[in-house]
Amino acid sequence: MTAPSSTAAREVPEGHRSGFACFVGRPNAGKSTLTNALVGSKVAIASAKPQTTRHAIRGIVNRPDAQLVLIDTPGLHRPRTLLGERLNDLVRATWTEVDVVGVCLPADQRIGPGDTYLVGELAKLPRTPPLVAVATKSDLVGPTRMAEHLMAIQALEDKLGITWADIVPVSSVTDDQLDVLAGALVERLPEGPPLYPEGVITDEPEETLVAELIREAVLEDVRDELPHSITVAIEEMGLREGRSDDRPLLDVYASMIVERDSQKGIVIGHRGERLRAIGEKSRRQIEALLGTPVYLDLRVKVLKEWQRNPKHLNRLGF
Template sequence: MPAPEDLPGQMASTAPEGFRSGFACFVGRPNAGKSTLTNALVGSKIAIASSKPQTTRHAIRGIVHRADAQLVLIDTPGLHKPRTLLGERLNDLVRGTWTEVDVIGVCLPANQKIGPGDTYLVGEIANLPRKPMLVAVATKSDLVGPQRMAEHLMAISALEEKLGIRWEHIVPVSAVGDDQLDVLADTLVSLLPEGPPLYPEGEITDEPEETLVAELIREVALEGVRDELPHSITVVVEEMNLREGRPAEKPLLDVFASMVVERDSQKGIIIGHKGERLRDIGAAARHQIEALLGTPVYLDLRVKVLKEWQRDAKHLNRLGF
């Protein structure tokens, strides 16, 4: 992570006294609500959310602007048992991020019992040489009643003695129900160091638009596909430019993108019968891109086969992993 003085747009002279700024990330099992929580706090969709495990593949920063603070949330991949070189690189990215943030929010869904995956994850954080402060986030509070929530909070508290950690706070939240998000934001901000803003006012992410567009396309492609296919899909935006010769009041953004899979059989699944699935993906992705960028979009979407790209260092380097 760059040092604050290296970050673009630092506004050292504009920070009021007592202003706080820093980094936090959410961790948790697949489908624990990490990306949904990040998007809810940022107030805009900058991280893709899916029920498929290992959906997130990049450390994407979302920026929360407040009068008293600037909170930079990093949405990271989930820690998992790697089966490929890609998996190993993603785990390295996760552990590297953990050592550099000020606060880690551990997402523990209230509608699920704390299991071995949760204790493994928290145990890994406990073993870090430099330990960030920890906040337990009881996500999906809207799905349980008071009795179940009380049991869940007691189980979360018990992890302190079991794993030798210390929760700075335990906060129940519902990103979907917009319940206690303000409390969570206040909690995270209270744990940040004092310092100037790191990004200009109004900037919600430092990710290139091409990366966000590629991730939106991949999110749409992931829905409804077979269990073994999600890990094999990545998306590359080949070209993205405003079309020349259009009047200023009627812009059109041309996006040329490729969905990359590992086998010809996977290409067939993505394309679907007579190209129906590919057309559906293109239409849904185009609407999401237009909502993100606020510009009408022409999306040219293709499917390419790059054999065993998850296991090939050259392919991974070329694809940005």
């Protein structure tokens, strides 16, 4: 895995470390929320719905002694579509390229067959990177339940023939032990100069971040009606011409893509109320992210069975 070298003149202290880590886990294990908490800014969308993440999003943690590049991957799952198969391929490819893997095991859920399968797949890699067990969502359980959970995590060593490099309970909500987790990941990175210029927190194109914020607003609003059938494409995005520097306006033209006409009606809502609510929510998020007033034009398009059509998936960047 490669990254652009820092072009900024910068003294690198002796022993400085830099490299890549990824968080893996079942869908909805808290990977995206954890990435955002460690980076200190929103670079990955988070939702209560499984399979929210569809790209390998890079978030960059800058420290005096290290630069840690976190890769938030989709949750490994049983695929039902070609999109699902491609997302699983993305996860497995990421495993082979990072310096350390954080395995997210939510403390409020029992370790189940999905967790065991995931860790077992990591153990089969020709070169298994160091594995750090991350007991996420520690704020949701008490001491007794946490102790049981940590013992169950430890028991996976004998069961699967692995060795945890570390086991760290954390809470992204209360920031509990995030510094300990960052230290455990950094400790497993190779020594080297920063991979990105100082101050950079992600290398994702702005168009990708904007599309993801819109999709997050849709996921929050449609609840369980069609979470996996929606994707977002940015048709056009740029600063409006003729505006003075002190009054910029970013024009964003985006399409929310669904698979069926009935789903289009769900997204639009009664008299367009849901579409307006999604637009208002996502516009505020985009403005907060980019620090610029935004004009957002949202449309809904039907692209039949796009999750199963290789041509559609290629066109949409999957």
